[in-house]
Amino acid sequence: MSKVSIAFDVLHALAVKGMAQAGPLAVSSGVSGDELNEELARITEEGLANHMAGRGLWRITPDGRAKHAQLLHEQLTDDTRQRLRPLYEQFLPLNTTFKETCTRWQIRGGAANDHTDTAYDQGLIGELGEIHAAAAGLIGRLAQVAARFGRYADRLADALTRVRGGEVKAFTGVLNESYHDIWMELHKDLLLSLDIDRATEEARQN
Known part of the structure; x- marks a missing residue:
């Protein structure tokens, strides 16, 4: 390197x-x-x-x-950004789905999810697996534009393995390389790469 x-x-x-x-x-x-x-x-x-x-x-x-x-x-040419932009647009609906899944992992029936209902949690882990499959394909295409995006694939896969292994905090925990931590970094990386202000993006989506 x-x-x-x-x-x-x-x-x-x-x-x-x-x-x-x-x-x-x-x-x-x-x-x-x-x-x-x-x-x-x-x-x-x-x-x-x-x-x-x-x-x-x-x-x-x-x-x-x-x-x-x-x-x-200096690293990202106009052509690179033009290639990233449609991939970012594909990321946005997936991001919405992911955030909704995270909310249901954390909150159930208006109260904090205590993770005692195995069937409920397993259903959400199954949803996360589906999101991951879609994200993996998208990240593969992002990595073809800028190689650094490829690192997110392995990190998300590792976090998913931990979630499936019963590590509750590996789903939405903070500052512990959780799936949510890594996903938020991927989102921010895209925003920085495309010079998009997060507040502007949120206003556009609402």
Whole structure:
């Protein structure tokens, strides 16, 4: 992996996450070990990220976001964005279905789902499997446009395996590489790539 690729992949992962520890950044960026540590040290020294040593977290700075926007603009040509746009439009209805499924996983009958009804949960896990099958095909097409999208396929597959194995938090948990965590990163990656404001997108859909 070239230094240019490492520089972009690490900063892009941090731009998508906002803040993260080294482990999750390695998973998201595909950069690990000494290469990741060296790049994190470099972007911290250059003021593109802040390191909160006590929590082991790196957080992107305003300068980091500006640098990331520049690098992303250089990487994505108009033709690339034109190829991504229809795939993003295909993602939106799938995203709506996924969010509705997540809500029913979390809330049942106006109260928090206590996950004691195995049949109810298994039905939703089955729905997640169907969503995943559709998402896998879409991500494959996204990866043909920008290779980094391919990493989401393996991460989502791993999360689905954990859900099917009985790990309740692997469905909609927060900051634990849950299916929902990864899906939200995929969504944000698309928004950043197409320079779409989330508030504008939500207003268009409502």
